[in-house]
Amino acid sequence: MPDSIPADSVGLVTTQTLHFDTPLNLDCGRVLAEYDLVYETYGTLAENRDNAILICHALSGDQHAAGYHSMEDRKPGWWDTAIGPGKPIDTNHFYVVCLNNLGGCKGSSGPASTNPQTGKPWGPDFPIVTVHDWVNSQARLADALGVGQWAAVIGGSLGGMQVLQWAIDYPRRLRHAVVIAAAPNLTAQNIAFNEVVRQALRSDPDFYDGRYYEHGVVPAQGLKIARMLGHITYLSDDAMRKKFGRELREGKISFGFDVEFQVESYLRYQGESFVERFDANTYLLMTKALDYYDPAAEHGGDLSAALQGVEAQFLVVSFTSDWRFSPERSREIVKALLDGDKTVSYAEVEAHHGHDAFLIPIPHYFDIFHAYMERVAAECER
Amino acid sequence: MPDSIPADSVGLVTTQTLHFDTPLNLDCGRVLAEYDLVYETYGTLAENRDNAILICHALSGDQHAAGYHSMEDRKPGWWDTAIGPGKPIDTNHFYVVCLNNLGGCKGSSGPASTNPQTGKPWGPDFPIVTVHDWVNSQARLADALGVGQWAAVIGGSLGGMQVLQWAIDYPRRLRHAVVIAAAPNLTAQNIAFNEVVRQALRSDPDFYDGRYYEHGVVPAQGLKIARMLGHITYLSDDAMRKKFGRELREGKISFGFDVEFQVESYLRYQGESFVERFDANTYLLMTKALDYYDPAAEHGGDLSAALQGVEAQFLVVSFTSDWRFSPERSREIVKALLDGDKTVSYAEVEAHHGHDAFLIPIPHYFDIFHAYMERVAAECER
Numbered sequence: 220m221p222d223s224i225p226a227d228s229v230g231l232v233t234t235q236t237l238h239f240d241t242p243l244n245l246d247c248g249r250v251l252a253e254y255d256l257v258y259e260t261y262g263t264l265a266e267n268r269d270n271a272i273l274i275c276h277a278l279s280g281d282q283h284a285a286g287y288h289s290m291e292d293r294k295p296g297w298w299d300t301a302i303g304p305g306k307p308i309d310t311n312h313f314y315v316v317c318l319n320n321l322g323g324c325k326g327s328s329g330p331a332s333t334n335p336q337t338g339k340p341w342g343p344d345f346p347i348v349t350v351h352d353w354v355n356s357q358a359r360l361a362d363a364l365g366v367g368q369w370a371a372v373i374g375g376s377l378g379g380m381q382v383l384q385w386a387i388d389y390p391r392r393l394r395h396a397v398v399i400a401a402a403p404n405l406t407a408q409n410i411a412f413n414e415v416v417r418q419a420l421r422s423d424p425d426f427y428d429g430r431y432y433e434h435g436v437v438p439a440q441g442l443k444i445a446r447m448l449g450h451i452t453y454l455s456d457d458a459m460r461k462k463f464g465r466e467l468r469e470g471k472i473s474f475g476f477d478v479e480f481q482v483e484s485y486l487r488y489q490g491e492s493f494v495e496r497f498d499a500n501t502y503l504l505m506t507k508a509l510d511y512y513d514p515a516a517e518h519g520g521d522l523s524a525a526l527q528g529v530e531a532q533f534l535v536v537s538f539t540s541d542w543r544f545s546p547e548r549s550r551e552i553v554k555a556l557l558d559g560d561k562t563v564s565y566a567e568v569e570a571h572h573g574h575d576a577f578l579i580p581i582p583h584y585f586d587i588f589h590a591y592m593e594r595v596a597a598e599c600e601r
Numbered sequence: 602m603p604d605s606i607p608a609d610s611v612g613l614v615t616t617q618t619l620h621f622d623t624p625l626n627l628d629c630g631r632v633l634a635e636y637d638l639v640y641e642t643y644g645t646l647a648e649n650r651d652n653a654i655l656i657c658h659a660l661s662g663d664q665h666a667a668g669y670h671s672m673e674d675r676k677p678g679w680w681d682t683a684i685g686p687g688k689p690i691d692t693n694h695f696y697v698v699c700l701n702n703l704g705g706c707k708g709s710s711g712p713a714s715t716n717p718q719t720g721k722p723w724g725p726d727f728p729i730v731t732v733h734d735w736v737n738s739q740a741r742l743a744d745a746l747g748v749g750q751w752a753a754v755i756g757g758s759l760g761g762m763q764v765l766q767w768a769i770d771y772p773r774r775l776r777h778a779v780v781i782a783a784a785p786n787l788t789a790q791n792i793a794f795n796e797v798v799r800q801a802l803r804s805d806p807d808f809y810d811g812r813y814y815e816h817g818v819v820p821a822q823g824l825k826i827a828r829m830l831g832h833i834t835y836l837s838d839d840a841m842r843k844k845f846g847r848e849l850r851e852g853k854i855s856f857g858f859d860v861e862f863q864v865e866s867y868l869r870y871q872g873e874s875f876v877e878r879f880d881a882n883t884y885l886l887m888t889k890a891l892d893y894y895d896p897a898a899e900h901g902g903d904l905s906a907a908l909q910g911v912e913a914q915f916l917v918v919s920f921t922s923d924w925r926f927s928p929e930r931s932r933e934i935v936k937a938l939l940d941g942d943k944t945v946s947y948a949e950v951e952a953h954h955g956h957d958a959f960l961i962p963i964p965h966y967f968d969i970f971h972a973y974m975e976r977v978a979a980e981c982e983r
Contacts (some may be wrong), residue, residue: 346856347857404847405847406841406847407838407841407844407846407862407864408836408838410847410862411829411833411865411868414868414869415826415833415868418825418869419801419826421858422822422825440800440804443800444804444826447793447797447800448830451790451793451797454790456924459790459793460788460789463789465786465788465789472893474628474629474630474729476799476803476889480792482793482796483796486796490800510861542924
């Protein structure tokens with residue numbers, strides 16, 4: 220519980236729900252006849268509606284990006300460091316929207332929601348959604364909120380991929396694209412890690428082919444393993460060394476299979492707490508959206524061609540120790556934009572935190588981010 | 602099946618077994634009253650017994666390092682590229698010994714062996730063994746074979762750790778130490794990956810707390826996940842890109858959870874074939890031996906102090922794209938040796954293959970290895 224809401228917080232916030240009944244055609248060929256999207260907003264939409272910002276979340280993110288749901292909340296939203304009065308995404312200037320993506324598990328239609336055709340949870344029958352599908356659903360949310368054009372669409376990691384896709388699919392509906400710690404597609408190694416995650420989830424005896432809701436269980440062990448593995452790839456080798464080194468929890472080796480090293484303790488805790496707040500089928504869908512994302516594929520692998528129609532100005536940020544989506548991958552995006560004479564700023568931030576850096580208020584990173592967003596704000600006020 | 606045995610092969614070989622009944626005191630405080638070690642030998646022991654080479658195996662290795670067990674064998678031993686007439690470990694000069702380590706699953710006493718006290722498989726009651734324990738058991742094998750001093754002890758990865766420990770524990774029993782793609786201890790990230798492996802193995806419903814032998818099953822899914830994850834860390838990101846890229850098995854996305862990308866197909870195959878040839882309890886023991894290895898720990902973290910009594914000459918080899926045991930880790934060994942005025946040659950080999958490089962006959966690597974071993978051979982013939 221926060222003793223009091225900090226002055227630079229957006230304060231108490233509420234998740235809202237919108238029901239959509241215009242069918243959504245998906246990349247997989249299926250159609251979602253109707254669906255819910257849950258979202259939160261922070262700040263005030265200007266009368267001329269030009270100050271709206273969309274935040275796209277990453278794999279395990281959700282609509283609760285900033286502020287507190289109640290005075291009893293122990294933690295604020297997942298990107299509270301970046302969103303609020305005086306912060307890089309300054310709610311004194313901007314109207315900020317963040318939603319839970321389709322397929323999610325925090326209120327938007329997803330595998331745990333009721334399939335209106337059967338009255339049971341969708342489970343594995345929920346369609347596999349893509350980044351492109353998400354962007355389409357987000358555009359409908361924008362319509363519903365009266366936002367014709369975003370001042371900026373912003374996201375890190377898988378969120379950054381959505382930003383890129385926004386710029387491709389709706390070039391005139393965003394003025395700025397902020398792509399942080401992302402990549403234009405996954406490498407074979409990234410896909411390989413996702414496949415191990417999928418094997419762990421799907422082989423859990425409590426997975427029941429994705430119909431575990433009906434059995435009153437969750438594939439806890441699979442989720443735990445998936446999250447532990449995820450965490451290793453979010454942190455750098457260096458960050459783990461700094462954080463844990465070879466430190467033993469009890470000071471000495473026990474020659475057994477209980478926790479011995481601090482890093483084991485940390486990972487088990489991360490894995491176990493994830494089980495309480497995330498859904499295995501959603502995790503599976505997220506890994507597939509990641510694997511499939513590859514806007515250059517339709518253009519014979521030419522990313523510059525994929526970005527040819529882009530009109531947004533870009534800020535691309537990468538972190539030196541990020542080995543999940545390395546700076547090299549961000550530079551591919553930057554190069555493709557420059558090849559097409561697009562406007563792009565690029566920052567490669569020295570940070571030892573690995574991929575997780577995008578969630579951490581590293582001064583150099585936030586200085587750049589803040590300065591860029593001040594420019595975006597200044598344009599709105601013109 | 603080899604159509605015929607190649608001329609540079611050691612030919613048909615046979616695994617031999619030695620039973621030891623002098624109790625072995627282990628680091629964990631327990632005692633192995635008796636045990637078997639299985640081993641193979643290639644080449645001929647010189648009359649003065651000065652041409653013996655010990656090969657130490659890595660995590661999933663065994664005593665079958667070279668040659669064929671029968672004309673029906675599809676593949677030779679695991680390091681056949683390096684061992685044989687005219688190869689770096691030239692059997693025209695050397696008498697080569699390779700054993701399956703204690704705790705292994707290829708014939709040496711291990712979890713799948715019968716516990717003489719119960720008449721049942723040891724299972725989880727087999728003691729956790731350390732690199733130090735292995736070296737002690739290997740020294741007894743040397744005694745039994747009449748080898749007072751090895752011309753060289755050679756190993757890659759976890760095998761390299763055994764080499765290092767030989768030089769520490771029995772400084773006068775080896776003239777050369779060849780440490781390939783190794784590290785003086787595991788990083789927090791290395792331990793973290795091992796912990797995910799352990800969780801996958803131990804949470805398999807067919808694991809039965811390690812007593813699966815008695816249930817007539819194996820924790821196949823856990824082993825598969827463990828091996829898939831291992832493979833990702835053995836290959837470099839670059840090697841995976843070169844080998845698989847984003848290639849789809851059927852040429853297009855299927856929007857399902859069957860194999861889609863080639864890399865998934867490869868990993869699943871590697872995982873599944875591993876199940877047939879490896880034991881889960883052995884895998885667990887190997888990860889513990891890796892986690893615990895840290896010769897500097899007894900010297901306040903000072904590796905140079907740990908290596909103070911070393912008398913062997915060293916060849917240390919690392920590979921640029923190895924991110925499991927990076928060149929930086931090999932350089933720690935080299936620096937510690939140099940700080941103690943020891944004799945060490947070091948080669949950092951440009952290779953895109955990742956950690957697996959140590960098993961691959963990369964020309965630059967093998968040239969260095971061969972030249973070094975020719976020097977070792979020349980010393981024997983003096």
